[in-house]
Structure formats: C-alpha cells, structure tokens
Amino acid sequence: MFTDEEINAIENLITEQDGRLYIRCQITGRDKIAKPEEIVRQLWIYRLMNRYNYPRDRIRVESPVYFGSSAEPRFADIVVLHEDLEHPYIIFEVKRPNRRDGLEQLKSYCNAQGSPIGVWSNGNEIIRLYKEEPNIFVEIPEIPSYGQSLRDILAQRWTIKWLEEHDELKQGKTTLKKILLDLEELVLGNAGVDVFEEVFKLIYAKLYDEWTGLNDPSYKLEFFVGDRSPAEVKRAITNLLEGAKREWPGIFEPTDRIKLRDNHLKVCVSFLEKIKLFNSNLQIIDEAFEYLIPQVSKKKEGQFFTPRPVIDMVVKMLNPKANEFVIDPACGSGGFLLHAVMWVAGGIISGKPLPENARNFAQNKIYGIDFNEKAVKIAKAINLIVGDGKSHVYKDNSLAPHTWSDETKSGLRGRLLRFPSDSVKDRENQEKFLFFDFDVLMTNPPFAGTVKERDILRLYKLAEKNGKLVDKIGRHILFLERSLQFLKPGGRMAIVLPQGLLNNTSAEYIRRFIIEEARILAVVGLHVNTFKPHTGTKTSVLFLRKYTEEEKQKIQQIRLKYEGEWEEFLENLKEKYQNLSWDSPVDEEEIPEELRSFLETYFENREEIGELPTEETEVEETDATEEKNRGKKPLAVLIQEKSELEEVLREKEEELRSAKAGRKAELKKEIKALQKKIDKLIKEISQRTLAGQISLVLNDERITEAFKKYWLDGKVMKELDYPIFFAVNEKPIKDESGEYRYKKNPDGSFVLDEHGHPVIDHDLDEIAEAFIKFAKEQLAKGDNHFDFWREKDGSI
Template sequence: MATVAKPEEIVRQLWVYRLLNEYNYPKERIDVERVIYFGSRDSGLADIVVLQEDLQHPYIIFEIKRPQRTAGLEQLKSYCNAEGAPIGIWSNGNETIRLHREEPNIFVEIPRIPKAGETLRDILTERWTLRWLEEHDELKQGKTTLKKILLDLEELVLGNAGVDPFEETFKLIYAKLYDEWRGINDPYYQLEFFVGDRSPEQVKRAIANLLEGAKREWQGIFEPTDKIELRNDHLKICVSFLEKIKLFNSNLRIIDEAFEYLIPQVSKKKEGQFFTPRPIADMAVKMLNPKADEFIIDPACGPAGFLLHSVMWVAGGMISGKPLPENARNFAQNKIYGIDFAKKAVKIAKAINLIVGDGKSHVYKDNSLAPHTWEDETKSGLRSRLLRFPNNLEKDRENQEKFLYFDFDVLITNPPFAGTVKERDILKLYKLAERNGKWENKTERHILFLERSLQFIRPGGRMAIVLPQGLLNNTNAEYIRRFIIDEARILAVVGLHVNTFKPHTGTKTSILFLQKYTDEEKEKTQQTKAKYEGEWEEFLKKLKEKYQDLTWDSSVAEQEIPEELNSFLETYFESREEIEELPEDVAESEETEETEEENRGKKTLNVLVQEKSELDEVLREKQEELKSANPARKAELRKEIKTLQSKINKLTKEISQRTLAGQISLVLNEDRITSAFKKYWLDGKVMQEIDYPIFFAVNEKPVKDESGDYRYKKNPDGSLVLDEYGHPVIDHDLDEIAEAFIKFAKEQLAKGDNHFDFWR
C-alpha cells in the first residue's frame, strides 16, 4: 500500500537533494535521523547531518519543520552544542536560518551554506559589494521579511538584552541604510555592515563608525551622545541576521512592517495609530496627483508613507537611494511636510524623509490639533505655509499668532481613531466640537482631524482622509456630513476592506476625497441661501400655524411631519422616548446620595414627568396659599414660587427634548434652535442646487488576510509573482480603483467641471 509523505519529510528530502546536487556533498557525508547524545542518558534525532571529511564528526546539523511550523531553534542550538558542530540550519521549506556556532551558546547568522570543498572561513571572509548584496538580497523573492528577522532576533537576543528593542534596532537599520547609501554613491565602496570572521569588538567598531557617519550625514534623528547599547556579542548576532538584506528598495514597505512590529501593541491601541499599508497610500496619491510645485502635508504622518509615495509619484518610480530627478529632489526637500505626536513614528518618518530628501526634512513632533501647544521648531518650520488674509488684517494677525489656517495644496492623512479629546482649549478651536449651540465635553479625535485637515489646505486645495465608515453612514453623524458639504466638494469615496488595518483593528473604514471650496464658491453658496430666505419665512409661518397649540405631551402624527423638519429632529435631538405608566414607588426608589444634577442625567423620561407633576402640585398649593397670606409670608412665598417655576421650566424643557411634540415645540419657539433649523433647511436647498457626480468604489480584494498578513499574487505553479525589482507583488484591486477614478476625473474635466483640473 502506498504511503503519503509528511510535510516535514518532503522538506527534508528536498534538502538532501540540494546537498547532493547543489552543494556537491558526497552521499557518504550525509546522514539522516542521526542520534545526538546529550551525556549518558538523553538523546535526540537530528533530521539531517553533514559530516566532516573524517565521516565521524558533524559539520552541519539540520532541524527540519513542516512548512507552517516556526519552533525548533533552541533544539537546533542544543544539537550543535552537544556535537560541537560549527553550523546549524533551521528550515521549514519556506524559510531558512543559517547559524554559525562561534562558541557554546553564541550563534551568528552566515550568508550562505558552504559547498563541499569550501571552508567556513571562505564564507565568513567574503567582502560584499552592493551588487553582491542586490543579487543575494533575501527580501527578494519572498524568502523572508524584515519583520520575521526581527522576530528571530527577539527570540535569540533582543528579548533578554536589557535594551529598548525599538531604539537599538532603529540604530542598526539607520547604520545599515548609511552603509548601502555609500555603496550606491560609490561603486568601489565595500560594505562594512557584515560579520565575516571579525571578533565582536571589531564588529562593534565597524557598526559604531557607520552610525556616526549616518548621524553626520543625516542630522536631526539622534542626540550627539546616542550610541549602540547592545553588548558586543549580542550586536554581532543582530548584524549577522541583517547583513544579507537590502533595505533601499522600491517602496520601503519592509521598513514600515518592521517598525510597526517594534512599536508596542499597547501604544498602538492607546493612540489608535496604525501604519497605513503602502498600496493604500499609493492609491490615494495616484488619485490626488500631487505636482512637483505643490506643497503637501500629512498632519498625522506616522512613518510618512503618504509623503514618501508622493515623492515616488513625482519622481515617476522607485526610491532606491540613487539621486532623485531634480524636480522630485526639490519636492522632497522643500514641499513635503509632516506632523505627528508619537515620538517613535516621527523618528522613523524623519529618518526615511532625511534619506529620501538628501538631508532635509520638514517632519515635526507635535499635536496637530493643538497649535497653541506647538514647539518653536514646529512653528518656525510651518510659519511660511500660513495662509495670509491681506483684506482682513486682524484675522491675518490672529492667524500668525494661533497657527490655525494654512496654504497647503494637498493633504493626505490617516488620523488616529482611538480616544477622545476633552481639553476645552482644544475643543473651542473646532466647529465640530459644538453641538446644538453648546461645547461638547469630549469629541472623538478623528472627527476633529477632519476639520483640522480642511484648515491645513488653501481654498481650492484637495485632500484625502481615512475615516471610520460610520461617519458617512450613521444617522447621528448627519451633522458631520453637513459640515463637509458646507466646506468642500466631495470628489470620491473609497470603501476599504475590513482587513485593511488588521491585526490591530477590524474597524470598517473609507477614504474621503475632498476639494475645499474657494472663496468664490462660498460666496455663491451664500447667494443661493439668500435666494431662499423668503421661502423659508413662509415655510416657518405655516409650521407655526400648524403646531401653534403644541405642548410636550401633545399627540403628533409622525407621518404628517414635513420631511425637512423630521430629518432635522433626528439630527438635532438624536433620540426620543415614549411616556409609560409609572409605578408609584419609582420616583422614591430612584433617590441616591448623588447630586440632583448627576442623578437627573440618569433619570428616565417617566421619572422626569413624575417630578414635574409633583412640582406642579406644590406650585398650585403655594399659589393658593399666596392669596390669603400676610405680607411677610407673601414675600417668602413669591421667592419660593419663583424658584419652583424655574425648576418646572427647566424640567419642562428637558422633557420636551425627549418627546416628539416637545421637540417640535422647541424648534418653533426657541430662537437658537429655530436658527439651527433654518441653517439646516437652507443647506438642503443649496445641496439640491449644487447636485454633482461623486466617484464611489469599494476595495473588494483586501491587501491583508484575516490575520493581518499581506496577500501576495501567485503564479499558476504556486510561486510568488515578483515586480521589476524582485519583490513579491501584493494582491489587491486598489490600482484598478485609482485608474477608474482618473478616468472619471478626466471625463468630468472634459465636461467643464474644473474641480478636477488637477488632472488637466
């Protein structure tokens, strides 16, 4: 009977085949399932052992796992220590880790497995050029990722090294980028970021020199006193794992993935700040088509993905460390700006931005929502981009002091979703923090970022912002949608797949593309509203006649309420309640030690009605007593009646806000609410007049799978599809969406719609 080979057996047989045919080891030097002894009692089975030429002592020991298995590194090291084998290979068929045992419990990676006839020294003393690194780059063809390498390093070194993994890895990557940059700019340069047969002290000296060179070349990332804190032996292990990958590549996505992994999960959840997948950034940039002479900003820039893709777009291709075309170089140096409040994200953004911008960066660590708290460096860097108001000197002077309105042509951002803003001095800067004429106690951060983004762009400027889809759909977000329509033309809405920001969040999101109205368009809107003033007065008069005798407890036929009024009620008051039969003991049972104000916020409509009924009864008794009271008592009673009446009026208003009839009565009789309804009604008329086409699309092919890993295109034989630079291609439909929008934009432009003139 035929038997089916287990997955790990298939991987093992493939390695035996390669050892015989690719590495040219004779059959007698290869042993399978060799017993390894750990003293007198314990033993284990090594999957494959390549023997020394004496056919006695192990030279290379293999630990083989099935394709999806990742454990076994410690077992491999214990086999090598037990037998004194200088080389250990871990493989699951998809990934391979090559370890050189320098001494017990110290293992470093080597760039390749020695062939028969080669010594370990031959491998360790190879001096690499950038061309060699490009040919052997393990990030190509999907052999590994920088994130997987860092996972291995965490298991081997970083987890117990007593250092900040982010800071030390950042220094190493920065030093390696500098080493590659020197190789790009000098074809005769031999790379220094490698282990070879150098001692830990020699490796430390080489890497420290690279870091110092990077600090001199790209100033502004590290403090002058910053240095590598890793122990020499730990540093050598880390370098051995990083030496055979090339970091300068077509889109820098690999660096994003690595740092996204290194930033602690608790920080991501607290700040709600997740790295935007590069294909999303690529699509948004393509659709907005930033030009080389335009200024662009991301006010929540994270690692600057949107900004770097804008540079790539202007450059017409990849960022590889080679000099950019002159227009793209000027764009990178002078036109792109970023702000973020997360220290580590800014550090990444500055580093990559400095490298791409050839030593210049406009990335600042500050809170975009709170310009009054900005550091002098931020204010100095952004002052030249402030919007000027030559016809309003007072507003111009105020803007120079408060840094509210800017003159950027393009904005692309993915603001943090988590958390709310409670600081009153911040909330008072934003219309969206005001509801129904009152300042909110707190407002979700991304809602304020929507308004702040519009403040950053000039009239006529365009923007793209990632938002929770609920802001575009939910009934209670109607006020936000009306704010958008008041301020900007909606160009497009792209719904993103629910997997987009996994594994951190499954929030359904969309990208909203807007173009801010010019002053002329705003004036046209005001003229439209003025045109309907008379019609509004007539509409309001008829409503007041219809509902003139209405009180909070009147019966109202909901189906007879005019559509505009009903829609406003749902938006303004958000909810309403029905009055139910109230048990006699409810009011008493509700009493607590809380203050009356705290308690009232928790009371049901029924309890409020009961309270009002009791106060009405007390008021009647006091009024009756007033008729026959002596002068001294009358003065007291009048004060008591006045206080009672005030309480009843307050209760009546609160009850009215919760009933349909009461809400209608408030709209028609309270000037502040009537004014809000008037604006709502006139806005509706404007929307009817400015009806325009909007591009809608849905991302159906997610960039990530359920677990948050990227989905790659595969050939019919199962191998990965590679791009022209040798990197795996992510499987998604975002390019098609961008192309469809570009076609749509050009069609609208051909029809005379100048809102799409950025595609002229």
C-alpha cells in the same frame, strides 16, 4: 524556497499505499508517511546532495542527540557529518510550513553535539546559524558546499551589486519583520536595551552603507560579519553610524552610541547583512518599525501604519505636482510624504540622487507632523535620506497649535495663510497657527481616544453641538476639521476615516459640515482586513476639495434665494403644530421629511411616555440610568417630579389667596422659584418626546435658527448636486491574520516585480485608474474641481 526541479524530484518519491500517501527517504530507502514536515526534510536532503554535492554517506536522518546524563536521546532531523563520518558538521531542524518554533531546540543540538553550523527551515524560510561560542550564534550568508570551508563563506566581501543579486527579501524568502522576530528570540529579548533605538541605529547605519555603495559601485560594503571578531564588527558598524549621522544629521544626538553588547551586535548584523533596504518603496522599513512600536501604544493611540498599496492609490488619485506644498498632519513614519516624492520623481527611491524637480520637492515642499516620537524619528530619517539632508517633519500635536514647540512654529510659519484684507484675522492667525496654505493633504489620523481638553475643543466647530461645547469628541473627528484648516482655499485632500462617520445617523452633523466646507470628490471603502492585525475597523478614504471664497459666496447666494420660502415653510409648520405641548399626540407619518430628519440629528434621543416606575424600582433604575447617561434621569421620573412640583405650586397659589401681607411676599418668591423649576423640567421633558421636540424647534429661537440652517443646507445640496466617485476595495490587501496577500503564478510561485519582490494582490490600482478616468471626464464637461488632472499644456 525550492525550485520546480527539486519539487518534481520529491513528488516522484511519493506513492499511495492502502489509501495513504508515503514518501521514500533518500537516505534510508524506507517509506514514511508523507507529512508536510517529512516532505520539507526530503527537499533539503535532495538539495544537500544535488546543489551542495554532499555524498549520501555523510548525511544522517533522525540522528540521536544525547544531553548530559540523560538516558533518553532526542533526534535531529538531518545531520551532515564531517569527513570523518563521526562528528556532526551541520545539524538541520525542519518544520512544516508556517511553523516558527524550534530555534532554541536547534541551538541545544549544536551545543550538545559540537556542531559548528545549525540550519532551521520550514520550507518557506531559512535561518543559517554559525556557533562562534557556546550560546553565541550568528547567521551566515550561505551553507558551505562540499569541499568549501566555513572560512571561504565568512571571508567574502560584497559590493552593492552582489547584495542586489543575493537580497534575501527578493522572491519573498523573508521579511524584515520576520528577521526581527528571530533576533528577538535569539538576543534582543534579553539584551537589556531599548530595542527600537538599537534596531533603528543598525538600520540607519545599513542605509548609509548601501547609499555609499549605490553612489560608488566599487565600494565594498562594511555592514557584514564575515570572519571578524565581535569587537571588529562593533568598530565597523560604529563607523557607519557616525557617517550616517554626519550625512543625515538631526536624528541622533552626537553622543548617541550603539548600546548592544559586542557579541549581541554581531548576531544582529549577521541577520541583517544579506537584505537590501533601498528597494522600490522602503516598505520593508515601515513593516519593521510597525512591529517595533509597542502594541499597547498602537492600541491606545489608534495609530497604525498605512499599507503602501493604500498610499499609492491616494497619491495617484490626488496627483501632487512638483510645485505644490504637501502635508500630512498625522504623518506616522511618513509613508504619504515618501510616496508623493516617488510620484514626482516618476519612479522608485533607489538611494541615488533624485531628479532636480523631485529633489527640490523633497527638500522644500514636503511637511509632516506627528505626536509619536518614534514614528517621527522614522519619518525624519527617511525624509532626510530621500531629501538629501533636508526635512520638514516635526514632533507635535497637530490639533493643539498653542502647544507647539518653537521649532515647529518656525518651520511652519512660512506656510501660514495670509489675510491681506483683514489685518485683525491675519495677526490672530500669525499668533495662533490655525490656517495654512497647503495645496495637498494626505493623512490617516489616529482613530482611538477622545479629546477632552477645552482649550483644544474651542478651536473647532465640530466640537460644538447644539450651541454648546461638547465634553469630549473623537480625535479623528477633529482631525477632519483640522485637515481642512491646513488646506488653502481650492486645496485637495484625502483622509482615512471610520466608515461609520460617513453613514451613521448620529454623524449627520459631521457630513453636513463637510458639505459646507468642501466639494466631495470621491469615497473609497477599504476592506475590513486593511489594518489587521491591529484593528478590524471598517474604514473609507474621503477625498475633498476645499471651497474657495468665490464658491462659498455662491453657496451663500443660494441660501439667500430660499430665505422667503423658508419663512413660508416655518409659518405653515407653526399653524400645523399650534398649541403643541410635550405630551400631545403626533402622527409621525405626517411630519415633513426635513423636520423629521432635523429632529433625528439635533436631539440626542427620544423616549416613549410609559408608566411611572414604582418606588421599589425607581432608585435602582435611576442609578443605572444616571451611570449610563451621566446623570440623566428616566423620562418617567422627570414627569413624576414635574407633577409633584405642580401639586406644590397649586398648594402655594391656594395659600397665597388668603395669606397675610408679610407671608404673601415670601409665597410669591417661592411660587416664582417653583415655576422656574417646572419650566426647566418641561424643557428637559420636551427634548425627549416627539411632540416636545417639535414644539422646541418652532418656539425656541436658538433651535429654530439651527433648523433654518439645516433646511437651507438641504436646498444648497440640491442645487449643487454633483457626481461623486464611489468605489469599494473588494480584493483585500491582507488576509484575516493581517499578513499581506501576494499574487501567485499558476505553479504557486510568487509573481515578482522588476526588483524581484513579491507583488501584493489587490484592486486599489484599478480603483485609482477608474478615478483618473472619471476625473478627466468631469474636467471635459467643464468641472474645474478636477483640474489637478489637467496636463501642463492645459489639455485633458
């Protein structure tokens, strides 16, 4: 907040005495211990005297404040007196950096002393309050200077140019999220309204006010408090909201109105009036709504706003073109879609009309779907504003097209993939909305939660394991397959996934599915802090290009080439492991690598054959295991049951030899039923022992076929063998607490971009540049999977 000149002046007041640092107070002349809070106080005293020109005799420190009949006073940090040198005019509550408390304390001081102005600051942030009535405080845009009246401050009218110059989001002075935290403490927490809805209305109205100013430089902004009454402020903001609803319809109902009480609305407007929302990428709006969407909802749905540097990297790497159709099937607030428009527009979203190609792209080529109503509202609003009144953002569950609304189906019908040579498949797709022809897909799907609905599960190959439909599966896993369904053959995509999906042994079948369906272009590992404070899950961005039909045919030809070799390989295995039963000894070191890998992937687990449980522990262990494994019994219990059934079988067979004719028929039925139970137990036991698993692979037709596919997949991978771009995000976007890390100059000040906003410190831009170089190198070698980086004239 403070200039080098102010900081240097205060540093000159600091001395060392007996190993401790002291600072001389500019008002009392006494030395005080140089604690951080005291340094902030002296910085403000210096500014009051040198920028605001208040004489020293009008400034007091540690000024007593009395509350009612209380004999013990509290002490205000700084008080600027009226000209009568008796009554407080401005009261300061200062805190050490990063402290956020004290706002209520400041208001109580102002009420007790009758001071019209209160200022809170921790040296990094400032809140300036004007007391209109007891307990009703609004923020004012500036502290009055010496000789300047409060009315002079309140009566100012601003143009968009003035707002641009005085934007308090510049230089990192504050953030929209911090402003909302302050408003929650002052009014929103107890306003009795839906905070999201009311703040959204205010932001929508403010965007319209700025948009009007950007398109008419002489326009005087209406989103301000000034010296207007609460009713006058309410009238002005209501008019702006109505204008926004006319210009960008479809977000609010015609009957929607601002529900905040007039005095509460005035406080909110006073805090928002000096920030400019139309900045380089509208990131500040994302941050605000990420705060507003309840934490419980975020944790339950696992849906977190993607940091803009990650979005920028993805868009830059995928290079969407003005003539391509783009979708995000879990679009949230629409960050990927907005940045795709920015990329095509060649720069920022300023609020002014886009270039014609970017305008057409925003209006006709950008699509989004999300199941979170509030996130969709944000995405729709931003896309309407950027797209000049048009938007293709829909509220629905991308994973369940059979539940889509008529609006979603109507909006996406034109993007369905057609199958001219297969009329049955084409008709089915027109009914079920499974396959689409988007050129580019970018998404960060929700990680939390599982899908259990069978009508959804049966739509996906990944929901089937070992020939059976799973009971449940992670939502993000289905989003991976669904994303490929949205892409046309040859389309490209980027998806944020938990890193475990790319390296856990249990996820091998997912990786093989990916390799079957698409060419892997790149994998970028994100830092663990990327989605903090909401989650510390380690994530990666996976970049794919979906195979064309020709490429799939080529893969099929490779499979056919190795059919003969497979038959020979299988016969050798059968010879090696002939007469193998579930309890046969097997040397793990001698198992061929392909078979060992398949066993680990196909079978859920493996147990050692140990001692049988005693009768005392059997029930206890079985109950615990059943609870853990949904009814699965320990291997030892199954072996014991098998042994007991075999003993009963032997007795029945012995009885059969001497039984009479009538009894023989009954015994044969009983023996058949027993044998069936034993066979079932042997299969279950075999699935959990090494020898048994090998036996099943070689003798169970369905499992043998699965192994064949697995083995042939390995041959395909070796033949296709292609380079993949790998990178790791080593410089985190955020710190451990989830706050953005900004670049600093040698003097400790923020590095600012061309719009005056702090620059986030990260290495994702370098990763994107390295990928582009890699892509062009592969293109030069004839790899057309990277042809989206070819220039318009065909050059590289």
